[in-house]
Each structure stands twice: as structure tokens, then as C-alpha cells.
Amino acid sequence: MERNVERRRLPPLNALRAFEAAARHLNFSRAADELSVTPGAVSQQIQNLEDYVGAALFKRTPKGLLLTDAAQTALPALREAFDRLAEAASLLTAAVDGRRLTLTAAPSFAAKWLVPRLGKFEDAHPQVDVWLSAGIDLVDLTAGEVDLAIRYGAGRYPGMEVRRLMSETVIPVASPDLMATNPISQPSDLARHVLLHDGSPEPDDSCPDWTMWLAARGVKGVDGTRGPRFNQSSLVIEAAANGRGVALAKRTLAQADLDAGRLVAPLQDQTAVDFAYYLVHPKAKGRLPQVKAFIGWIEAEAAEHEEKLRNLDAGAGI
Numbered sequence: 123m124e125r126n127v128e129r130r131r132l133p134p135l136n137a138l139r140a141f142e143a144a145a146r147h148l149n150f151s152r153a154a155d156e157l158s159v160t161p162g163a164v165s166q167q168i169q170n171l172e173d174y175v176g177a178a179l180f181k182r183t184p185k186g187l188l189l190t191d192a193a194q195t196a197l198p199a200l201r202e203a204f205d206r207l208a209e210a211a212s213l214l215t216a217a218v219d220g221r222r223l224t225l226t227a228a229p230s231f232a233a234k235w236l237v238p239r240l241g242k243f244e245d246a247h248p249q250v251d252v253w254l255s256a257g258i259d260l261v262d263l264t265a266g267e268v269d270l271a272i273r274y275g276a277g278r279y280p281g282m283e284v285r286r287l288m289s290e291t292v293i294p295v296a297s298p299d300l301m302a303t304n305p306i307s308q309p310s311d312l313a314r315h316v317l318l319h320d321g322s323p324e325p326d327d328s329c330p331d332w333t334m335w336l337a338a339r340g341v342k343g344v345d346g347t348r349g350p351r352f353n354q355s356s357l358v359i360e361a362a363a364n365g366r367g368v369a370l371a372k373r374t375l376a377q378a379d380l381d382a383g384r385l386v387a388p389l390q391d392q393t394a395v396d397f398a399y400y401l402v403h404p405k406a407k408g409r410l411p412q413v414k415a416f417i418g419w420i421e422a423e424a425a426e427h428e429e430k431l432r433n434l435d436a437g438a439g440i
Contacts, residue, residue: 133170133171133174133175134167134170136167137167137168137170137171137174138171138200138204139157139167139204140153140157140159140163140164140167140168140171141167141168141171141179141193141200142197142200142201142204143156143157143164144164144168144180144187145179145189145193145197148186148187148188148189149186149187150164150165150168150187168180175192177190177192178190178192179192179193180193205264208264208265221249221250221251221412222250222251222253222412223250223251223252223253223269223270223412223413223416224253224255224267224268224269224270225252225253225254225255225268225269225270225271225272225416226254226255226256226257226261226268226270226271226272227254227255227256227271227272227273228256228257228258228272228273228274229256229257229258229354229356230322230354230355230356230357230359230372230375231272231274231355231374231375231399232254232256233256233356234355234356234359234374234375234376234378234379235374235375235378235427236254236272237254238378239423240252240254242419242423243415243416243419243420246415246419247412247415247416247419250412250415250416252416255268258323263282263402263403263404264281264404269403269407269410269412269413270401270402270403270407270413270416270417271401271402271403272287272399272400272401272402272420273399273400273402274290274324274397274398274399274400275324275326275397275398275400276326276396276397277398277400279400279402281404282402282403282404282405283402283403283404283405283407283408284400284401284402285400285401285402285417285421286398286399286400287398287399287400287401287420287421287424288374288398288399288424288427288428289394289398289399289428290372290373290374290394290395290397290398290399291372291373291374291392291393291394291395292329292330292335292370292371292372292373292392292393292395293370293371293373293376293387293389293391293392293393294306294312294335294368294369294370294371294387294388294389294391295359295362295368295369295371295376295379295380295385295386295387296315296362296365296367296368296369296385296386296388297362297363297364297365297384297385297386298383298384298385298386299365300315300365300367300368301386301388305388306368306388306389307388308389309336309339309341309389309391310341310342310343310344312336312341312344312368313343313344315367315368316348316349316350316366316367316368317332317344317346317348317349317367317368317370318349318350318352318358318361318362318366318367318368318369318370319331319332319349319350319351319352319358319369319370320352320355320358320369320370320371320372321351321352321353321358322353322354322355323353324397326395326396326397327396328394328395328396328397329395329396329397330370330393331346331370332346332347332349332370333346333347334346335370335393338393349367350366350367355371355372355375356375358370358371359371359375359376359379359385362385363379363384363385371385373392373431374399374427377427377431392435399424401417401420401421
């Protein structure tokens with residue numbers, strides 16, 4: 123009973139929101155713009171909160187607003203509380219609509235690896251509707267609108283639950299028709315071919331472009347800067363499959379086309395890169411049954427994929 127009374131005596135949420143926004147901007151006008159109210163309304167809410175706590179929260183100086191010691195002490199806990207409230211609201215929404223699983227992934231990974239497998243998840247979990255958003259821009263997972271993200275990177279996603287799914291390597295690939303008419307048996311043979319470039323935006327210094335790849339193998343007389351460039355890995359793979367040249371492709375994304383015979387890897391030459399594929403989600407989302415189901419499924423799919431590649435490599439069957 124005592125705790126319930128204490129909760130009822132909390133300051134008004136609007137006053138706390140106004141204080142947090144004003145403290146972040148150190149400007150009432152910018153806080154008002156963010157909250158879609160007038161600066162006077164923000165000022166009034168701050169006054170109400172100062173009256174409630176019995177202490178000033180801001181110092182007015184000729185150079186602008188500054189936080190008082192009391193405000194600086196309380197602000198981190200208040201921000202954490204708002205984050206928890208947003209998390210709770212997200213869980214309430216998900217609990218109401220337990221059929222929905224919202225997922226984001228890079229377009230190339232979604233098209234070449236994830237979507238061809240999603241039918242198996244839907245067959246195993248017919249009660250779950252997967253809403254997949256594929257885009258280049260990273261989605262803010264703290265906003266609560268997305269349950270899970272599959273990201274290609276270094277694995278550093280502060281404040282998130284992170285699971286490593288798969289590693290990545292880079293290999294030269296081309297269409298079998300192109301190799302039948304103009305075969306490649308050694309790297310220097312690339313002088314007779316158009317080089318296709320993967321211009322994906324991921325900043326992985328360990329991922330070689332053609333210039334780096336040729337230099338590492340001591341190849342002379344081949345201009346590694348020439349040739350078409352594509353801003354998505356799936357596009358460079360499609361260009362290679364259509365006979366436009368030889369691509370330096372991410373193997374995880376190209377493997378389905380290698381299996382189908384649309385591509386071949388003439389040099390059987392792989393380069394490991396530092397980046398990998400990770401499953402990322404806010405900690406609270408991991409409690410949702412549809413999220414748990416998807417995590418278990420995709421981890422099994424990723425393990426099966428990597429085991430298949432190990433077996434192919436053991437038999438030199440890229």
C-alpha cells in the first residue's frame with residue numbers, strides 16, 4: 123500500500139518529459155519544437171516540476187541554460203526510466219499483436235540468403251506473420267518498432283543483445299558460359315576479363331577490392347580500378363551470373379547461385395574478412411515468443427549453412 127501511494131505521488135509525466143528534453147537541448151525553444159508545444163508550455167512544465175521537487179533545475183546565464191547539481195544527478199536515471207517506458211510500451215504492443223514479427227536486414231542479405239529460407243520458418247510457425255523491411259539505412263532498434271535486425275558488421279552494438287550468425291569470405295565468381303568461352307586458370311588470366319566491383323557501403327578494411335586482391339597475389343598488368351561498380355552485393359552477383367564479367371563476391375550471398383550452377387568459382391580462392399552477420403535485438407524483445415522462435419530457427423539455419431560450406435571446402439567443391 124505504501125508503494126502504491128508513493129507511485130501515485132510521482133510528478134506529472136509531461137513535466138518530466140519537458141525537463142528531459144530541455145536538459146538534453148539546454149534550450150526551451152528546441153525542446154518545445156521536439157515536443158510540439160510552445161516554449162511557454164515547456165517553461166510552465168519546468169516550473170511545475172521545480173515547485174514539486176522544491177529546487178531549481180536550471181541556471182539561467184548570459185550564455186544560456188545550465189543544469190543545477192540536482193538536475194545533473196537525476197537526469198541519467200530519468201533518461202533510463204524513459205527508455206524503460208518505451209521498452210514496456212513496445213512489449214505491450216507486441217503482446218497485443220503476438221502474430222507479428224518485425225525484422226530488418228540489408229537488401230542483399232535479405233534477397234540472396236534470408237527470403238529463400240523464410241518459407242521454412244513460416245511452415246514451422248504458421249501463427250507468426252513476418253514483416254521484413256530491407257534497406258541500406260540502419261534502423262534505430264531502441265525505438266521499439268522493430269523486433270530484430272540482421273546486421274553485417276563488427277558485432278559491436280551497444281545496449282543490444284547480439285548473436286553471431288555466420289562469417290563471410292570473398293571469392294571471384296563468373297558465369298559458366300563466360301568461363302566456357304574465356305576460361306580462367308590463374309589470377310593473371312583476369313587481364314582478359316571485365317572486373318565487376320561490389321561497392322557496398324560497409325566500412326570493412328579487411329574486405330579486399332580488386333586492386334587489393336590482385337596486389338596480394340602479385341598480379342601485374344591488370345587494372346583493378348576499371349569496370350562497373352554496384353552499390354549492392356546482390357547486384358554484382360547478378361551481373362556476374364548474367365555474364366558481364368568476373369565479380370569479387372561475398373560467398374554467403376553467392377552460394378545459392380553457385381549451388382544452382384548460375385555461377386562458378388574458377389580459382390577456388392577465398393579471402394576471409396573480419397565482418398560477419400549478427401542477429402541484434404533489444405533485450406526486452408527476447409522475451410517475446412515469436413522472437414524466441416525466430417532466433418532458434420535462424421541460428422539453426424546459419425549453423426547448417428556454415429556446416430555445408432565446411433563440407434564443400436573439405437571436398438574443394440566451392
